[in-house]
Amino acid sequence: MSGGSYYVPESSKWPILASLALGLMMIGTGMVLVYGASGMPVMALGLLGVLAVMALWFRDVVIESRGGLYDDQMDRSFRWGMGWFIFSEVMFFAAFFGALFYVRTFALPWLDGEGAKGVAALLWPDFTASWPLLNPPDPSISGPRETFSPWHLPLVNTLILVSSSITLTIAHEGLKEGVRASTRFWLTVTVLLGLCFITIQGVEYYEAYAHYGITLQAGIYGATFFLLTGFHGLHVIIGTIILAVMLVRVFRGHFTADSHFGFEAAAWYWHFVDVVWIGLFLFVYVF
Amino acid sequence: MASHLPPKPTPQHSTATAGGMAEAEHPRPSGLMRWLLTTNHKEIGSLYLIFSLTMFFIGGIFALVVRAELFQPGLQLVRPEFFNQMTTMHGLIMVFGAIMPAFVGLANWMVPLQIGAPDMALPRLNNFSFWLLPVAFTLLLSTLLMPGGGPNFGWTFYAPLSTTYAPPSTTFFILSLHIAGISSILGAINIIATILNLRAPGMRMMDMPLFVWTWLITAFLLIAVMPVLAGVITMMLMDINFGTSFFNAAGGGDPVLFQHLFWFFGHPEVYIMILPAFGIVSAIIPTFCRKRLFGYASMVYATAAIAILSFLVWAHHMFVVGLPLVAELFFMYTTMLIAVPTGVKVFNWVATMFRGSISFEPPMLFALAFVVQFTVGGFSGLMLAISPADFQYHDTYFVVAHFHYVLVPGALFAILAGAYYWLPKWTGHYPHLRLSQWHFWLSVIGVNLTFFPMHFAGLAGMPRRIPDYALQFADFNLASSLGAILFGASQLLFVLVIIKCVRGGEKAPARAWEGAEDLEWSVPSPAPLHTFETPPEFHPHQH
Numbered sequence: 001m002s003g004g005s006y007y008v009p010e011s012s013k014w015p016i017l018a019s020l021a022l023g024l025m026m027i028g029t030g031m032v033l034v035y036g037a038s039g040m041p042v043m044a045l046g047l048l049g050v051l052a053v054m055a056l057w058f059r060d061v062v063i064e065s066r067g068g069l070y071d072d073q074m075d076r077s078f079r080w081g082m083g084w085f086i087f088s089e090v091m092f093f094a095a096f097f098g099a100l101f102y103v104r105t106f107a108l109p110w111l112d113g114e115g116a117k118g119v120a121a122l123l124w125p126d127f128t129a130s131w132p133l134l135n136p137p138d139p140s141i142s143g144p145r146e147t148f149s150p151w152h153l154p155l156v157n158t159l160i161l162v163s164s165s166i167t168l169t170i171a172h173e174g175l176k177e178g179v180r181a182s183t184r185f186w187l188t189v190t191v192l193l194g195l196c197f198i199t200i201q202g203v204e205y206y207e208a209y210a211h212y213g214i215t216l217q218a219g220i221y222g223a224t225f226f227l228l229t230g231f232h233g234l235h236v237i238i239g240t241i242i243l244a245v246m247l248v249r250v251f252r253g254h255f256t257a258d259s260h261f262g263f264e265a266a267a268w269y270w271h272f273v274d275v276v277w278i279g280l281f282l283f284v285y286v287f
Numbered sequence: 288m289a290s291h292l293p294p295k296p297t298p299q300h301s302t303a304t305a306g307g308m309a310e311a312e313h314p315r316p317s318g319l320m321r322w323l324l325t326t327n328h329k330e331i332g333s334l335y336l337i338f339s340l341t342m343f344f345i346g347g348i349f350a351l352v353v354r355a356e357l358f359q360p361g362l363q364l365v366r367p368e369f370f371n372q373m374t375t376m377h378g379l380i381m382v383f384g385a386i387m388p389a390f391v392g393l394a395n396w397m398v399p400l401q402i403g404a405p406d407m408a409l410p411r412l413n414n415f416s417f418w419l420l421p422v423a424f425t426l427l428l429s430t431l432l433m434p435g436g437g438p439n440f441g442w443t444f445y446a447p448l449s450t451t452y453a454p455p456s457t458t459f460f461i462l463s464l465h466i467a468g469i470s471s472i473l474g475a476i477n478i479i480a481t482i483l484n485l486r487a488p489g490m491r492m493m494d495m496p497l498f499v500w501t502w503l504i505t506a507f508l509l510i511a512v513m514p515v516l517a518g519v520i521t522m523m524l525m526d527i528n529f530g531t532s533f534f535n536a537a538g539g540g541d542p543v544l545f546q547h548l549f550w551f552f553g554h555p556e557v558y559i560m561i562l563p564a565f566g567i568v569s570a571i572i573p574t575f576c577r578k579r580l581f582g583y584a585s586m587v588y589a590t591a592a593i594a595i596l597s598f599l600v601w602a603h604h605m606f607v608v609g610l611p612l613v614a615e616l617f618f619m620y621t622t623m624l625i626a627v628p629t630g631v632k633v634f635n636w637v638a639t640m641f642r643g644s645i646s647f648e649p650p651m652l653f654a655l656a657f658v659v660q661f662t663v664g665g666f667s668g669l670m671l672a673i674s675p676a677d678f679q680y681h682d683t684y685f686v687v688a689h690f691h692y693v694l695v696p697g698a699l700f701a702i703l704a705g706a707y708y709w710l711p712k713w714t715g716h717y718p719h720l721r722l723s724q725w726h727f728w729l730s731v732i733g734v735n736l737t738f739f740p741m742h743f744a745g746l747a748g749m750p751r752r753i754p755d756y757a758l759q760f761a762d763f764n765l766a767s768s769l770g771a772i773l774f775g776a777s778q779l780l781f782v783l784v785i786i787k788c789v790r791g792g793e794k795a796p797a798r799a800w801e802g803a804e805d806l807e808w809s810v811p812s813p814a815p816l817h818t819f820e821t822p823p824e825f826h827p828h829q830h
Contacts, residue, residue, distance in 0.1 A: 006404075006405050006406070006485065008326065008327075008405055008406045008410055008817075009326050009410055009411055010315070010326065011315060011316055011320075011321070011324035011325055011326055012324060012326060012411045012414070013323075013324055014411065014415075015324075015411050015412070015414035015415035015418055016323045016324060016414070016415075016418050018415055019415060019418035019419045019421075019422050020418075020422065022419065022422065022466060022469075023419075023422035023423075023425075023426065023466065026426065026462040026463070026465065026466055027426065027459075027462075029462060030458050030459040030462050033458045033524075033527075033528045034455050034456075034458050034459070057411070073484060073485070076484045077408040077409060077480045077481075077484050077485075080408070080476075080479060080480040080483055080484055081408070081409055081412075081476050081477070081480050084475075084476045084479055084480070084510050085472075085476055087510055087511070088472050088476070088510045088511075088513070088514045089514065091510070091511050091512070091514040091515055092514035092515070092517060092518050093518075094514075094515070095514065095515040095517075095518030095519060095548055095551075096518055098547075098548065098551070099518075099522065099533065099544055099548065102541070102544050102547060103539065103540065103541065103544065106541075107536075107539070107540065107541035107543075107544060108539055110541075111536060111539070115611065116611055116612065120536070123536065124537075133539045136532065136537065136538045136539045137536060137537055137538070137539060138537035138538065140537070141532065141537055141538045143539075216525070216529045216530055216531050217529075217530040217531070217532075219532050219538040219539045219540075220532050220533070220538055220539035220540045221539070222531070223525070223531035223532050223533050223538070223540065224533075226531075227521075227522065227525070227531070227533075
């Protein structure tokens with residue numbers, strides 16, 4: 001591609017392999033859900049394929065970046081790309097928060113006979129709307145026995161995630177000012193905080209099933225609880241993996257003080273995950 | 288007809304200069320591998336367009352099965368269960384497999400050429416976006432062969448029909464839609480990054496051709512609402528497989544919640560399928576009127592206004608579900624507001640034609656038919672927007688007539704117009720004139736014969752999505768079915784036109800149409816594999 005400044009990569013085998021691997025993973029997932037555990041090998045193979053292709057594809061990008069093939073314009077493309085990707089994630093969570101607010105504000109009061117939609121109350125005349133919903137309308141569905149106090153594990157997790165955003169910013173400052181030791185230390189701390197969060201969330205899930213009766217089947221409270229915390233937790237896991245990759249790259253001497261968008265993109269993602277948690281803490285746990 | 292057309296520009300007359308020539312090439316994979324591994328926006332654009340055409344015929348066959356069954360009252364050809372699968376799959380395939388990928392294909396080909404960019408901003412991601420589609424739609428089509436059959440709950444897959452009462456294959460349907468959604472989001476990100484970052488030096492936002500503008504806004508809509516679709520189908524997946532109660536009132540959820548989430552995606556989705564069409568028509572009409580587009584800035588603002596309003600109207604699809612009165616009123620008024628920016632566009636197109644030197648080449652024929660027929664669809668949309676009236680029209684064939692008028696003689700005609708407009712740039716040859724005209728007129732007759740009687744059937748009370756109907760609807764349905772056969776068959780002419788055009792025909796110069804002014808007409812026809820490797824000089828003209 002001589003002559004032009006913008007880097008247009010030559011043909012690549014990663015995209016088609018990624019498509020096929022993702023397709024395999026989806027087929028495997030469908031098989032597991034519809035036909036049972038016999039689909040497990042297909043799903044696992046697909047997942048491994050997706051992870052392997054992602055690793056190899058990003059490896060190519062890192063090699064190209066370190067080979068000096070990317071100019072400022074390419075850098076801006078990556079920035080727009082990552083920015084809009086995070087916006088799409090925001091909308092993904094917005095759908096779930098929207099569902100939560102709709103159920104709490106409209107669906108449950110209407111089931112209780114409120115307003116012009118009160119005829120819905122004829123279905124289950126004994127139902128009383130409340131949030132958290134401990135007694136779902138139909139007695140055959142058992143709700144949670146009790147819900148978590150926000151001021152124990154959820155508060156600890158909030159402090160952990162907020163601190164991790166601060167430590168990540170300190171690490172970023174170190175990178176910008178060329179203080180590698182600071183970056184290495186604070187990024188390690190950030191990854192460890194991410195792991196702590198995941199562990200505590202795991203403990204909370206165990207508690208939910210073992211002692212609180214909060215399950216996926218426990219009516220709309222359990223459903224929204226696991227939908228929101230589950231997808232957030234998945235994003236924390238992904239974010240932690242991304243940060244761990246950045247940590248490896250920092251230890252290998254990648255990035256310069258003025259060119260380190262890989263690191264910045266990881267930081268953007270992490271801060272986004274942090275902000276989602278604040279929303280979760282407020283509307284799933286506190287209010 | 289042909290004799291009335293002005294002479295086409297010849298290579299000698301063309302004042303256009305070559306914007307970029309292919310450099311000595313690196314060895315590239317050949318044969319099948321070339322298409323599997325490509326990162327070139329033109330090749331990926333062609334792949335999208337071919338995929339879309341294939342899906343168009345598959346979805347079309349499903350539609351013909353539906354029309355064949357409705358040819359006369361009674362149950363003749365298919366079982367009702369299979370009929371339901373056909374209506375559902377027809378809708379899903381046409382929306383997600385034909386119309387959307389066609390616009391993405393056109394964007395892939397034309398956006399870089401129109402803004403003077405060497406390629407899309409993220410070429411490998413571009414290839415990924417495309418190859419997800421064949422995977423997704425193979426999976427989707429395979430559900431037809433699964434035990435219990437494929438999706439049978441309509442393309443809107445309302446819960447609990449799509450959860451509690453759905454066939455087992457629904458899980459695979461959801462997963463295939465996830466793949467298609469990922470493709471759309473990544474494709475949209477790529478288009479936004481390209482438009483915002485890769486314009487030729489000197490091209491400001493308000494210098495961009497309207498096809499680029501409309502695609503920028505469409506891409507924004509895609510990124511905003513495809514994740515909501517992903518969210519709602521994930522909740523379906525959990526209701527089906529993990530016993531959650533999102534759409535189950537017994538557990539405190541609400542089936543109406545599904546409709547709210549679906550249409551929060553679904554209404555912007557409708558504009559995703561029409562805004563790029565506006566862009567294409569806004570390119571073609573000025574070219575064949577030999578005038579600048581009337582009201583360029585107002586076109587941009589109108590497109591943005593439609594996009595913003597599209598987030599505020601979703602519940603007009605749900606007027607009869609039992610919304611509170613205040614919601615009926617709110618969504619009725621916001622929906623009617625959309626007529627304002629849409630009217631701005633239609634008036635601008637008409638004003639562009641006013642006192643223009645109009646000629647009627649095939650792209651212009653399709654563009655003009657678009658303006659008229661899309662307006663018909665817009666007006667029936669206004670009727671449906673009136674909440675009390677919608678209580679009568681809801682879920683009748685009037686709705687089917689409405690959205691087919693905006694999607695077939697609307698969006699699809701714009702795609703065909705764009706294909707005829709840019710075929711000389713893609714292949715280096717003009718499409719065969721006589722065949723194109725036959726294709727146009729048979730399509731116009733077929734499409735109106737199919738969909739216009741549906742207005743009457745609907746107003747008379749014929750419900751949609753049923754395999755059998757009362758006797759008084761027989762004549763309308765007979766006409767619709769005959770029209771559908773005519774329309775479907777005449778699309779084979781389009782395939783013939785494309786094949787002939789690729790293989791040969793009258794040679795086209797760089798500026799294939801004498802009134803065409805955008806940057807794509809400054810590169811040779813056919814456009815070489817690599818264009819604008821060094822950014823072109825862009826001279827803004829006064830809009």
